[in-house]
Amino acid sequence: MTKKWITSALMAVPMLLSTQVIASQNQLSQAEVNRGIVTGEMLKKLSKAGKSPLSIERMYASPALAGTSPRGLKLSPDGKRVTYLAGRQDNQHFYDLWQMNVESGKQSILLDADKLTIGELSDEEKARRERQRIYGQGIMEYFWSDDSQAILIPASGVLYYYSLSDNKVTLLPTGDGFATDARLSPKGKYVSFVRDQNLFVLTLKDMSLVEMTTDGGGAIKNAMAEFVAQEEMDRMTGYWWSPDESAIAYTRIDESDVELVTRNEIYADGIKLTEQRYPYAGKNNVKISLGIVKLTSKKVSWVELGKEQDIYLPRVKWLPDSKRLSYQWQSRDQQVLDLRLVDIERTDTSKNLVEERSDAWVNLNNDLHFLKQQESFIWASERNGFNHLYLINLDGEVKKQLTSGGWVVDGVEFVDEKGGWIYFTGRKDTAVEQHLYRVALTGGEIEGVSQRRGMHSPVFAEKEAVYLDYFSSLMQPPQVSLHGDKGQHLAWVEQNKLDSTHPLNEYLGLWQVPEFGQVKAEDGQSLQYRLFKPINFNKDKQYPVVVRVYGGPHAQLVVNSWSEHDYFTQYLLQQGFMVFQLDNRGSAHRGTRFEHVIYKHLGEAEVNDQKAGVDYLRTLPYVDGDNIALYGHSYGGYMALMGLFKAPDYFKAAISGAPVTDWALYDTHYTERYLGHPEKNAKGYEASSVLPYVKNYQSGLLMYHGMADDNVLFENSTKVYKALQDEGKLFQMIDYPGSKHSMRGEKVRTHLYRSLANFLERELK
Incomplete structure (x- = not known):
């Protein structure tokens, strides 16, 4: 990073004899000390820390060597609470839901997982979690309501609705079978989920349950992501709510042409024969359709995807007006990626907004963002050799290239239309660290936001430029802190301080x-x-x-x-x-x-x-x-x-x-x-x-x-x-x-x- 954005705590330390000695003892290159990757404060910690040898048996035992490392970080929509999942001291893989009051900084457990009935996962959900790289027990995911007064918690195929006003946990009536890919609708009036390969919607006001699709079963899967979408495209869902809750876009996949493989899963006490539709290279993929179902009538309109059927649909996204839907169309050879727009009342015609082409392949990303205050969107493209951001209008005209240079943008993190800023992560200063930056919606100089050497993974609030920073470096296990729009530190959520009580301290002297x-x-x-x-x-x-x-x-x-x-x-x-x-x-x-x-x-x-x-x-x-x-x-x-x-x-x-x-x-x-x-x-x-x-x-x-x-x-x-x-x-x-x-x-x-x-x-x- 440029020195402008490095805090004094991370600046190069004076060449004192004691620092040189410590660096020598820990085999730290003085160049690394000078570059700020290792600071004088870190060297002092190393000199005072324990020097017990690290055993293999200790590496993954509890408590975790990295200390407290929360996952599932979120800011409530009203910005008043930080919530996260934290493992228990005696079992780092069993998670409860915790909270921090933003104003007071006070932290407390919000929901003990023991209040829920945690049962066995279905085979489909086990596979889905493996592809999400989610491992653990207890509360593994949760969703805030738009009014910040309730939280939806999926747990082993059933759904719980937790009301914060009365601290009441309600088991929702989802019917028989395993409910997966559950979420709250944008305004919080409904809960949607997939069961038995069909899409269901539960109205929270009267607890009425409606089956939105009915033909799922066998090789037909509605509102579900196919294997390669989950494993290779970073798309874990097959349905998308419109912002006004009037409709849901969903995929219908037909796996009948995909080779059915009988796979042996060998366990200690026997062999489990699992039938799986696995699309081997060169073989058939699923046939995919994109439908839009109206919530009130259950009427489905099918989007005309074109004559070529052997394609991928890696992304689907609604526009803010709920009248138009975008989807990304990718050719089988992945050398063509189109961003297309369809009016939900005229689904037989799509408008091409962006065409990406490559002689090798086009990488996917999650950086499409439609603006609410102008008929434009943010788009990330590697068309000039490095991934950069562009402002494009709804006629497909590039209005402005927002970032450029021989470095890459990693991802759009937040768009502050009111303030006129786009916040993004990237490698502008060095390829070995990820930092948070911002650039004006009108273009101009890129400003650094994150301030410490290492890897920054921000999680923004929904409606304002306040963010949680999940930070780590070679000498600092993950920390979580709350920051303002210019990167100013507001509060610690988990400082995970490397002091004498930290699980790593006993071994840190040999690190x-x-x-x-x-x-x-x-x-x-x-x-x-x-x-x-x-x-x-x-x-x-x-x-x-x-x-x-x-x-x-x-x-x-x-x-x-x-x-x-x-x-x-x-x-x-x-x-x-x-x-x-x-x-x-x-x-x-x-x-x-x-x-x-x-x-x-x-x-x-x-x-x-x-x-x-x-x-x-x-x-x-x-x-x-x-x-x-x-x-x-x-x-x-x-x-x-x-x-x-x-x-x-x-x-x-x-x-x-x-x-x-x-x-x-x-x-x-x-x-x-x-x-x-x-x-x-x-x-x-x-x-x-x-x-x-x-x-x-x-x-x-x-x-x-x-x-x-x-x-x-x-x-x-x-x-x-x-x-x-x-x-x-x-x-x-x-x-x-x-x-x-x-x-x-x-x-x-x-x-x-x-x-x-x-x-x-x-x-x-």
Whole structure:
């Protein structure tokens, strides 16, 4: 960030001898101290903190090492309360609903989850939560009413209505069956939900229940997001209320042409056969329709989507007048994205407002915002190589480009029409941090709003420029604070102070901060890395290195941010390993040139970039260049296999978790975005698969996979197992009965990381 927006507490500290000594003890680069990533205050904390070694058993036990880290942050519509979900001290994964009075700052529990009946989730809801990456028990989601007097709480297929005026919890009459994707209508008069693949609306005044659609069942799903919408498009719903509550837009999907797969979910006490409509790359997708149902008449009008039926509908959004509806139309090859507008009384004709085109693919975002005070909207586009904001009128004319430059906007966070500002997050100052900025609706100079070095994820109030800042950095577990329109600090919601009572304090004295740097890719683009050195680092010794990798699109590891995934990194540092991370080409937040290099051939540029990282490591006198391992999960698991098989002279060993190994086994929307259709790019699919390179494998492989994974199917690993066995190659595998893709659960993760640590000790030392 520019110095203008860095508070004095984060400015570079004087070069005092005591600071130098502390920096040396904790292997902190003085450059990082000077840059403000590590401050003098942080160094003092490190010097006073406990120096107990971190055990694997402690990493995910309660209380959480990161301290109190609330989730589900919201500001009530009237702006008087901050609400959030907080885990219990004795069980960090069991959540109650808490509140903070904005005026007084007083915090208290708003609703104890024990007042609700929390039962078993349906299979559909379990899958939905896995795709939302939601894990836990108790209260997991909630919705404020527009008048701030009530809260809707879904819990295990039933719905509770909590009235704040009388502190009364009411179980709503939703009928038999599991209610999912529940929400309050915009004005709070109704509750909507999906049950038995149909859309229902409950009138709160008289508790009357109306079934808005009736043909759901079997392959027909109304108001539900299809698999790829949930997993790949960040669209978890299939219906949208009009602002005036007069109508609901919804999708109707027909899965009958999607291949029905009988998937084995293997548990400790048996095998569960699950039938799933899974759209493999190159195979059929769902047929999708977009309807608008009037609340009073239940009459449905169908939007004419065009002659081409093999399409995606990634986004649907009402205009403020409730008379017009927008939808984003995406071609199967994802090289075309159109924003279309339809009058709900003339649904047979759509007007094209924006056309996005790419020779590779068009990324989706959630940054469309229709203005209320003018016939215009905010739109984010990568048309010039970097994601930036545009003001466009309803004739499709670009009125103003609001942001520009060789950096990316991450997302629109709030539009203050009254004040004339757009608040957005982005990487204007550095690619390794996310900050909050604002720019006038009329354009002009971009102003910084957030003030501390690290990652800022703001949550704004609905009607004013007041926001909650979910902040973290490498040396600060998540904090939540309340801020005004210019970033001024108003109150702490959760300071999560690293004092002597914090769960991390016992271990903080051995916590290591990485050095940041760059290396060049073969095409000249810069690659960001971070390098963690072990405790008691001695520049005259040589250390084995674990390269932790993800490497896939829409992700970034090299950041100034807190992450529980770094706990294992800290453990490895205490065992005498170095840990290196590099964001190869294809990863996020660097623009389309950086991303699109992987188009039609995965696992080539990414592996070459990781090799460039190893080439750099081998120039360091304290790196043991013959003892370098590669470790990753999901796309990172794919990268671990490709690196070990394609570059065995670079990597002595690899750990591959839940990898995609044959892209023909993965879903349409993700795979075809990067590789195209298999019929048009057969050679690219073959070259991007792990299987052709199995013959190059020499030794040092550990693979693991959840045996109930419905994202990266277990078959991906078993195909490699069989290929390696057929080649007579020796390797190790650990498979987890009942585990999904995220490998959740304290016992599972403890066993997993103990196994990985044991493997690395044997292979690299």
